[in-house]
Amino acid sequence: MCTLDRKLLRQILLHLGAAVWFAFFGAVYEHFSHEVYSYWMIYAFAFPLVLGALPYTVCMMKSYFPGERVIHRWNAAVLTWAVGSVFKGVLDIYGTTNSLLTIYPVAGGLLAAAALAILAFRKSPASPPVSAE
Amino acid sequence: MKRKLFPICYGTALVLFTAYISLDTFVLRTAYQTDTTQMNTAMFESLETTQPSSETSHHSRHEASALEAGTAPQTEAQTKTQTEAPTEALTASETRADAGDGQAQITMTEYYEYNTKIYVADVILPSVQALKTAFAEDTYGRNITAKTSEIAAAHNAVFAVNGDYYGAQECGCVIRNGIVYRDSKGTNDVLCIYADGTMQVVSPDDYTADELVNMGVWQAFSFGPGLLSDGQITVTRDQEVGKAMASNPRTAIGQISANHFIFVVSDGRTQESAGLSLYEMAAFMQSLGVTTAYSLDGGGSSTMYYNGQVVNNPTTGGRIKERGVSDIVYIG
Numbered sequence: 452m453c454t455l456d457r458k459l460l461r462q463i464l465l466h467l468g469a470a471v472w473f474a475f476f477g478a479v480y481e482h483f484s485h486e487v488y489s490y491w492m493i494y495a496f497a498f499p500l501v502l503g504a505l506p507y508t509v510c511m512m513k514s515y516f517p518g519e520r521v522i523h524r525w526n527a528a529v530l531t532w533a534v535g536s537v538f539k540g541v542l543d544i545y546g547t548t549n550s551l552l553t554i555y556p557v558a559g560g561l562l563a564a565a566a567l568a569i570l571a572f573r574k575s576p577a578s579p580p581v582s583a584e
Numbered sequence: 585m586k587r588k589l590f591p592i593c594y595g596t597a598l599v600l601f602t603a604y605i606s607l608d609t610f611v612l613r614t615a616y617q618t619d620t621t622q623m624n625t626a627m628f629e630s631l632e633t634t635q636p637s638s639e640t641s642h643h644s645r646h647e648a649s650a651l652e653a654g655t656a657p658q659t660e661a662q663t664k665t666q667t668e669a670p671t672e673a674l675t676a677s678e679t680r681a682d683a684g685d686g687q688a689q690i691t692m693t694e695y696y697e698y699n700t701k702i703y704v705a706d707v708i709l710p711s712v713q714a715l716k717t718a719f720a721e722d723t724y725g726r727n728i729t730a731k732t733s734e735i736a737a738a739h740n741a742v743f744a745v746n747g748d749y750y751g752a753q754e755c756g757c758v759i760r761n762g763i764v765y766r767d768s769k770g771t772n773d774v775l776c777i778y779a780d781g782t783m784q785v786v787s788p789d790d791y792t793a794d795e796l797v798n799m800g801v802w803q804a805f806s807f808g809p810g811l812l813s814d815g816q817i818t819v820t821r822d823q824e825v826g827k828a829m830a831s832n833p834r835t836a837i838g839q840i841s842a843n844h845f846i847f848v849v850s851d852g853r854t855q856e857s858a859g860l861s862l863y864e865m866a867a868f869m870q871s872l873g874v875t876t877a878y879s880l881d882g883g884g885s886s887t888m889y890y891n892g893q894v895v896n897n898p899t900t901g902g903r904i905k906e907r908g909v910s911d912i913v914y915i916g
Contacts, residue, residue, distance in 0.1 A: 485832065485853055485883065487832075487883070519587060520590075523590045523591050523594075524590075526591070527590075527591065527594045527595075527598075530595075530598065531598060534598060534602060538602060538605065538606075542609065545609075545610075545752070546749070546752055546881075546883070547609060547752035547753065548752075548753055548754050548755075549605055549608060549609045549754070550754055551605045551608060552605070554601070554605075562594075
């Protein structure tokens with residue numbers, strides 16, 4: 452397995468691990484919430500699964516490495532959305548609201564836009580750092 | 585290390601922001617108004633001069649559309665003949681309490697229905713002015729809470745239940761004792777208790793808080809949903825409060841006729857009591873002859889206080905324990 456594949460595989464495993472953790476956290480939280488549920492809590496795991504593991508799997512299949520800067524911003528966006536989803540679930544279950552909650556999707560969107568912008572405007576496909584692994 | 589700088593810095597920022605928003609939501613106290621003991625009783629003065637019959641005045645002002653549609657509110661006698669006979673009570677006690685300008689008659693009754701212990705207070709008031717509300721620490725704000733029994737004792741209340749926990753929401757109409765504390769439009773049904781002793785559930789889109797006060801609203805709550813209207817159940821069998829499922833402790837307020845209120849609190853989340861769904865609560869109140877009913881904050885907040893004692897079994901964190909709430913409704 453080449454360095455590029457290893458770096459992408461690491462990202463895939465990282466997001467799969469995050470998806471499992473969010474699913475476990477949501478299940479435990481729901482278990483103790485007296486039958487009060489929130490889809491945001493239950494499905495928070497979908498963010499790292501669908502927006503993390505899935506695109507990196509596609510990249511790996513196409514042997515395309517998007518670059519470290521893109522990965523860092525994209526991962527930050529996915530994490531922000533997932534944490535925001537869990538927190539929205541917590542507020543739903545408690546039965547309260549907080550207007551600051553809108554910062555999560557906005558920050559995640561800006562980071563994702565930054566990652567896509569870097570990807571779109573760079574001159575040539577990025578190569579993985581030589582020193583990596 | 586330089587390559588890891590962004591993830592480390594952003595991760596730290598995310599953790600700090602999440603910690604802050606958690607504190608802001610659940611811990612940090614924000615007082616918007618510290619003296620909330622004043623009352624606006626102007627609506628009662630205008631009532632005395634303009635409306636000799638409280639039973640009909642509210643309907644003539646606010647339910648014109650219902651009357652036109654042929655769904656005029658039923659009288660107490662009409663409603664009682666149409667609903668099921670109330671379930672046999674476990675215990676009952678009656679108290680006549682001084683309610684300031686007259687004697688309030690409070691009858692406490694316990695039922696066991698739907699595998700749940702249900703506490704009912706039948707309250708007949710000389711004037712709805714005796715039905716008051718109070719905030720925790722007499723302060724309107726966020727994350728300012730106290731136990732229902734503590735707030736009730738501080739106001740010499742004979743009887744009290746938890747209110748709508750306005751402090752957990754950032755919007756929704758809040759009118760207490762005739763004074764507007766919040767005029768932002770929410771999404772929940774609004775319960776209006778008028779100075780003429782009647783009550784009505786309205787849509788949050790229908791009126792501003794100032795308009796409601798001008799219409800004679802003495803108390804307004806934003807939780808819901810409305811359970812009964814004109815004696816008919818207005819919730820579906822699977823309808824719930826926000827994201828809550830099936831059975832839970834509940835608090836509800838209802839009305840049989842002007843100045844005749846029914847307060848219901850159910851236990852729940854215990855082996856002895858499963859709790860009620862909204863539909864079960866509505867059906868139970870209908871069986872008592874209630875024509876208009878509204879769900880207040882439930883779950884761990886559900887508390888009924890009477891003569892210096894908490895009469896139900898409030899649950900907090902899986903234990904029988906009273907928890908803090910933002911506000912109460914009381915007789916005193």
